[in-house]
Amino acid sequence: MLTTQTPKIKCDSDSFTPSDLRDFARSQADYVLGKNPLHMSFLVGYGNKFPQFVHHRGASIPANAKTGCKDGFQWLDSTDPNPNVATGALVGGPFLNDTYIDSRNNSMQAEPSTYNSAVIVGLLSSLVTTSSAVQSFS
Template identity: 70%
Template sequence: MDLLNFAISQVEYVLGNNPMEMNYLFGYGNKYPQYVHHRGASIPVDATTGCEDGFKWLNSTNPNQNLAIGALVGGPSKMRLV
C-alpha cells in the first residue's frame, strides 16, 4: 500500500499538486509550462531551418509556437517559469 500511495502522490505532483501549482504535462489544464525545450514545440511548422538555426527560437522570449500535448517536462527552468 505504501508504494501505491507513493505512486499516486507522484502523479498528483506532476499534475499540479506542487509548490508552483503547475502541472508538468504540457497542454493539460490551465497552468502548464510555456517554454518547453523541444525542437518540435519551439520551431514554427513552416520554418526552413538547419542544425544551428533553432537557437533563435530556443532563446526567444515568446512561448512555444506549437503545443506538444501530452509531453512530460522535466520541471521549471530558473529563467522562465510560466
C-alpha cells in the first residue's frame, strides 16, 4: 500500500487503511507473545510463561545422553519438562478455542517449525522497520 500510495483497501463492505492493517499485525504479534487468554507466549523462552514440553528432540533429550536411533521415546513420553530450552522456537500454538496442551506428544501444537518461525520473524521485523513509514503515509 505504501509503494503504490494506496490509502485504503476494501474487502466487501469493509475498508482498511495502512494503520488498520498495522494495528492488526501488532495485535497478532502481541497474541503470540502472551497477550492472549492463556497469558502464555508461544515463542519458547520469551516471557514468564511459555511451552515447557516442546516437541523437539534437541530440547527433550539431555545433552549428555547416549542414544541410539530408537531411544528417544523415553524422553518423548517423559512427564519431566524439557532439559534444554529451545529458545526462540515458535510452537504451533493454540487451537481455535484458545486452548493449548503442553505435551511433547501433541506435535500439532507443541512442535516448532521453520514455517512458524519465518512468519514471526517477518511479522516482527515488519513492525520494527515500517513504523515511521506507515505513520507518514496515513
